Each structure stands twice: as structure tokens, then as C-alpha cells.
Amino acid sequence: MFSYFIRTAANSLKHVPGYVLTIVLTFGLTLGALVCMFNLNYLLLYKPLPYPDQQQLYVTNWTHHDDGRLRFNNAQNYPGLMELYQQTDQFEQRAFIKYSEAVLTNDDAKPKLKANFITPDYFSMLGTQYVLGRGFSAEEGLHSKVPVAVISYQLWQDLYKGKPDILSEKMMFNGTSFNIVGVTARNFVEPQLHETGRNTQVWLPWDFNPLPPGDDTAWGMFFIEIYLVAKLNEGQSVSQTEHNLSTLINKRFREEVTGVPYFDSRKIAVSLRSFENVIMGDSRSRALLMFAGVLVLVLIAAVNIINLILARAANNHRKIVIQIALGAKRQHIFGVIFAEILMLMLAASTLAIVIAHLGNTLLISVAQTQLPRVAELSLNLPTVLFSWTIGIVLAAIFSLITTSQLNYRELNKTLQASGKGAGLQISSRIRNLLIISQVTLCGVLISCNLQVFSSAVKAIQAPLGFTTESKTFLDFDLGELVMAPAEERRNYIEAIARQLEQHNAIEKVSLASNAPMARTVNIEWTTAVTSELGGGISIGPGIGTIDENYMPLVGLSFIAGRNVTAEEVTARDKVAVINETMAQMLSPDSSALGKPFYFNNQSVPYHVVGIVKDLTIPNQLNMPRIYVPMLRGATYLVSYKPNQQLSAAQLNQLAAQVSSQIYLYDMYSMNDVHQLKISMDKISAWVTAILGLLSLFLAAVGVYGVLSYSMTLRKFELGIRLAIGATPKRIMTLVCKDTMVPVLIGLTCSTALLLALLSYVKNKPWFTVSVELSSFIIPVGLICTIAIATAILAVWGVASKPAIHSLRSN
């Protein structure tokens, strides 16, 4: 029986290719987007991380409190982590990771690689597979000092062109030559614990982590790039372990920092964060939100399709009536209708799967730094089932709605009237309901999108307080020369500055420890300062060492006081320029100019000689900053002349003229950093703009569909009105008015929904969007305009022709 239904349906669909195409395309595309989002959410919410016993994997995290007040999160020190590493009874396995970068010096291009320093358990804990070789053995563990390296599949392909004898290669980092002992498998997924989208290229033993002397024993220095990852014993209590570790760390910390007033009231809590939590961050709520947005889009499309299907049923009414006359029962009629809609929906679902696959590819290529685990995206059974289930369920719903419109008693009447009288009509209640739901959904979606769009655009356009144009930060590695006496090192650093200054592409050079805008969220380095010796107000500002050229080069304007002088830089005078925020904290009631502040462990204060304006870094709170005159390392801020720029190779040539030991370690332009910082906002702006316009378009098409169907039904009635003297304008006004009733109801519904939504999310900590009235008003204006435009378009066929046209066709 069912195959008969299918054949009948296929036959009748052959005659309406436009109808088939519209439905399959509209629904296939929107459902495709939904399926893609489903795939993403499935990955982020349900799919376990690809590691054995992944639920037992944890990362340590230290939270710092002073007098119960949160100081900072996620910063640990070397000696403390080493203590934890020794607690073998607490862990089944554990490993260190330091996320770092290293320049490969035995390659001509001197590429900088993403390098991680680890201990051997790292690989076994993750169940790592290799295409070639092996991971680190126990003999290559802590303090063994065996120079071995494991590289990623991607690096093997990119840098070594997949050469088969890669295991005989050596890699030179920081003057040490490492033997490559392994290449990770192509499908190895590293846990991105430090930064989403950062793909490690080479793993080196922990022993070779290059640290300034003393850092590895300093209890008072904290770092954000070092981690202890651990696999807990099965069934082991997380909170008990956390408690044990916290007690241990606090005890050791107290012992080590006694007599440092700054740490007097410090409490450190060691928490264990699951891999899942660390890797996912807040991406899950973001992914869910995108799912919700696309879901509304699909609902709008679904309403459009109901309208098309109902209009088709109305057209087929006589055919259905004849079938009933020939003895077709209710379930037969349902069967025929269901078969037809099911075929359409299954075609759309299949198209959706293809679209979702394309969406995956797109996400993998553009969203790896915005969303975790994106590289693992692939079509899977749950996704395919999701798509088909949606298709089948909607087919059933659509068929039920359609058959519910068939009134069986009326059907017989229609037949008895031998074809005279009106056919099946979609009741005006259903038509209004269709419009109301279109408008409601569209209103909600546009409002939400506009809200996010405008805050994203604001972030993109927010002034930084300085121009990023043609400013680049350069970091040179002095190689062996680091070991040279201070005076000699200083000469090299200044010689590089002179080389740069003399180059005709460069306008200005400043010797500065930091760029005005750093690539990471945390700016440069920070330490505590106090307003009085060993007490008073305690502040944790960002610190930069600068020369006299820095302020003019960045273009920061002075609110009070003066810039540092060349003499102060040479003499390392204890003066400082601070920013507005710092000034406000240091001296809330009077000008901070001339005020002293003390570094931890120093009894001679610095004095404020100048106050500059704040920099505004996108998506970051203004933080206090101190600029002190001093030459520290071979780091430079340069501004190029218009349309000029130097490549890494050119800069390396300049450096080579000073010494063959020196090479460029890092370089980033302020423009690039700015773009990086607003990349998420840009993506939000694009996504919301596209989603908003798409929903507006779909709703417009949907409302037009309903209205043009209404016009076919009302044509004769409007013809009568014309005949008795209604002017075309009156007819248009009438239709617009009739249309506006459901539109306004829809808008009221959407506003109510939005207000309910708002009152629900208002106090949620993750809700950071500032709500704007315009995001409510603009959609109302847009939707009303579109409704009126579509109404006029729909009624045009009636109002623009002599009345007889409308009267005749009935």
C-alpha cells in the first residue's frame, strides 16, 4: 500500500518542479545549518574527549585570594608544581606541560615553532599513537637531560615534506640539538588546555625548558603557561584530593614567603579542573546559542513550507474529493498526503546533510581558534539520524495539519454541488496564525541578532587610545650573547636599535619591553606595588620598561607631568609614567603626580613624573599600568614610514650586521593584534547579520506567500468592493490593515517573548550584552515595512487592473 502512495506522490510531484525545488531548497539549506549546529553541539556536549579514561583527567589550577578577595586565577609557580608532581600517591599518572615557543635554528628560515615542554607521562596519559617512532620513555623523564623531540604529523608534512627518514633528523633549539624520536599520528588530537586553536608542533623534555636562573625555585613568581595534568585513580574523590593539595601548597608557600608583607594574607586554593571543562570553556553556551538561533530560522522556514503545502492541498482539493467519492478512507487520504510530504522532507534532509558537511569544512577552516575541538568535526551517525528524524517528524506534523483542514462533511457537499462553489480554503484563522508565528519568530530572532550585532560592532569600532597603523613590535634573541656582561649586552641592544633607525623604511624606534597591546589576554608582566613601604594601597599593575621615544611613538598624550628623559633611561632613575587608571588607584583623592610607589622587596620608591591616558584594549577592562625608564632586552617598538614594512628575513639581515648570534625571535604588528582581538566580534557581527537578514528574507517570503494566497481567495470579494466604488487606494489600505492585525499580534508576542527572555538572562553572569532599546524598535519598523510592502505587492494584481479582472475569474 505504501509503495502505491509513494508512486502516486512521485507522479504528482513531477508536475510541480517549482514547488518541489522551493521546498527542498528552503528547507534543505536552513535544516543544513541546523544539522551543522547539531553536529557541533553533539561534539562539544556529548562526544567524550578522545583519550582513555578521559573523565579521570584533570588540570591543576591555583586560585589566589588576599583576605578572601580574589586576586587572580590560574597562575602557578615552578617549585609548587614540583611539590605536587612528587605526590605520586594522589595520582595514577601525572605530567608537566609548559606551552611555549622556540626558534628552530638549524633551519635556514629560522621558523618559530609552537613547542611544549613535557614529562613522559603526557603521551601515555593521552593514549597517543604515532605514525613513526615513539613518545618519550621513562628514561627520558625529569632530570634525565636526554635531548629528544616528538613532532606533530602536521609539522612533519609542512616542514619536512613528510620525508620518511625523519627519525634521523636533528632539531636545534636554544643551542641544544634534539633527536627526533617520534611523529604523532595524523588523527592525534592534543588537549588544547592553554589556548583554543593552538596546535603544538614539537614536544621537548621538561628539562630543556629555558628559564631565567632562579625562576624554577621562586615561590613568589607565578606563571600562566605551566600546568600539571594528572590522571586520578579510579573512584578517587576530587574534592578530597583538592583539599590535600591545597593544604600542602599553602603550608609550603607559607614556609617560603615568610617576611614578605605582600603575601601576608595570601591563600592559594588548588583546584582540579577536568579536561572537559578547561578545553570547552564557555564554548558550550555559545554553541547552544547558535543552535537556538538557527532553530528559529528553521521554524520560520517550516511555517513557510506549511503555507506552501496548504496552498497545494487547496489546489488539489477536487482530486481529493473524487478519491473520497471513489471510497478512499481518511487514512488513504492521509497516506497520499504524507507520502508526498515525506518525499520532499527526506530530500531536504539529505540535502541538509550535504550542507552540514560543507558547514563542517567551513568551521574547520575558519573557527579553530574560536571554538574548541572543531578539528574533530565530522559527519556521524547521530547527525545523520538527527537530520532524517527531523524530516520524518515534520512530514508527519505537516500532513496532520493539512488533513485537519479537510472537513469530510464539506467534502461531500462539494462533490454534490458538482464542482460549483469554492474549493478547500485555508481558513483565515490558519492564515493569520501563519503570519503571527512568522512575525513572532522573526521578531525574536532579529532582535537578538541585532543586540549581539550592535555590541560586536561597537567592540570592533571602539577607539584604542592610540593608532595601530604601521606600528610593529620586534623581539630579537641574542643567542649566546645573553651570557655576556651587562655593559656588552647593552651595546648590542643599542646597536640593533641604531641599525633599525638607519633603515629608510623605519620612521621611529623605541626600546621597550612591551607592545602597547599584547597578543595574549594577560598583558606583558605584572608585579605588586604599594603606596607605602610594606603597606598602604596595594596594586598589581602591568609594567613596561620604556625609553624616551616610547610615548611619542605610541602617541599617548599626557594628562599631567612629563615624559621620561634619555638620561633617566641610561641612569635607570627611579621615576615612572603611569596611566589614568593607575593614578586613580594610587591617589584617589588628589593628583598622583610626584607620588611614590614601592616595588616588592625594594625600599627606595619610584616617583610619578607623568600621567598618560589609558589604552583601551578590546574586550578587556582598563588596567593600571606603569612605564619605567630602563633598557631591558632586545625588544623594540618601531613605526614604519607609510606603506613600508620589513620582512623577518630583512630584519634578520639587519641583526646579522650587529652579530651573527642575533636573530629575530618574534614580530607582530599592532594592526594584526587588533584584528586578532576583535576576530570573535567580527565573526559575531557576520553571523548575526547573516542570520538576521536570512530570517527577515524568509519571513518576508513567508508572509508574501500567505498574503498572495489570501488574495486569490479574496480576489472576488475585492472585485465586488471595486465594483461598488472602492478606489484602488482604498482596497490597498483595506488589505494593509487586514495584514497588520496579525503582524501586530506577532510583534506583541515577540516583544513579550523577548522581555521574558531578558528577565530570565538579565542576572546570569555570562550575559554581558548591554540591552538597547533600538534592538526592539528596529525589528518592529523593519517587519512592519516589509509586511506593508508585501501586502501592497500581493494586492497589486487586484488594485492595478480594471475591476472586471477580479470579478471575472470566479
Next chain:
Amino acid sequence: MRELKIKMAGITKIFSTDEMDTHALRGIDLEIYSGDFVSICGPSGCGKSTLLSILGLLDMPSNGQYLIEDKDVSRLSLTEAAEIRNAKIGFIFQSFNLIDELSVFDNVALPLRYAQQAPKQDEIEKRVMQCLEKVDMAHRAKHKPNQLSGGQQQRVAIARALIANPAILLVDEPTGNLDSKNGDAVMAMLMQLNKEGTTLCMVTHDPRYAEMANRKLHLLDGQITDKAGILAEAS
């Protein structure tokens, strides 16, 4: 002297489609005076409805001149045509053509509401009730059209056609959807209206009803065949 209400000279109507041109009217000359009761008959497809729709400004002629009460209405915008229809012309169609959603009262009141200077509500009420009384439907003012019989619906349509005191009442097959008893009643009503001074122009297939008119036109293939007779009567 009877007033000249309608004058047509050389009116033609050509329907152009892709395949062919249909000459529905080929040079109609026609004069209708106040108080006339004109009937138009002829075989199916001869152009009766087309002529009536041009008379009623529902459609525009392809050529020729058309005057209503001395005003040239051969070339009008859609809006001007609507205004003149509203003020000067009343329609009665075969299929009653009442608007289902509106009550009998509102159906009848509609032409007044569309008037350029719409009367006040109490004036509208007075006139609608008067008209409904004339067709003996006042007691059904609050009903919806689908609650009425065919004959009753046609009487409501007549009331609506009369409400704006039109210069001429155009009637297309008023009895086509009615049984003979109801048809006779409607015709009697139209005769009565004509006696009271309403100018009527009616298309009908039924020779009995055609005979009731004081002037009978025969249309054949888009032309009036017995022109002589008309001219004789007109003079």
C-alpha cells in the same frame, strides 16, 4: 423631455491574447434616457456581459466615446472610474455578490462608506434601513448573507445597488441563480423600481423578462442588430 443619461458612440472592445484578438464589441451606439428600462439579449458569447461591464466602468472600451450625464468617461484612471461607479452606477449580478463576512446592513451600507463624502453614521443608518424596507429585508439587517435564501440575497443586492441613488442600475442575469418563483419576485421588484423612476439596463437570457422592458436590444456578434427600432423609440 427625458434626460439623456448614457450615450455611447462607436464603442469597441478587443480582447488580445497571444493567439488571437477577440472582437467582443464592434461599434456600439447606444443612448439611454432617464426612466428607461432597457433589456439586452442575445446568444451566449455575443458580448452582453462585456457591454455591461463597460457601461458600468468595470472595464475600459478599446475605442469609441462614452458619456454619462454628459461627462466623458471613455478614458479614466482607475480611481476616477471607481468614484463615478460609486456615485452613478448600481450593480446587480447573477451571483448576488454579497460579502460573506459583512452583515446585511454593512453590505448595503458599503457604497456609502466608499463615497467621496461619506455621510454620517446616523444618516447611513437611515438610508440603509429605508432601502432594506424597499426590498422587504429590514428584519434581516443583522444577518450574514449565508443565513439567507438566494432570493433574499438578491434582494439585499438590489438594496445595495440602490443605496447611493445611482443614475443607472446595471443588472446582469439577476434571476440566473434563482428558481422561477423567486425570479419572478425579483423581476417584480425591479419593475416596481423602474416605475418609481429608476433607470435600468438588464442583461437576460429569459425572453419573458426581456419582454418586460420598454426597450429591447438584440446583440449579435458584438453588434446591436435592430438599431432602427431603438432610434425610432428614442425620438
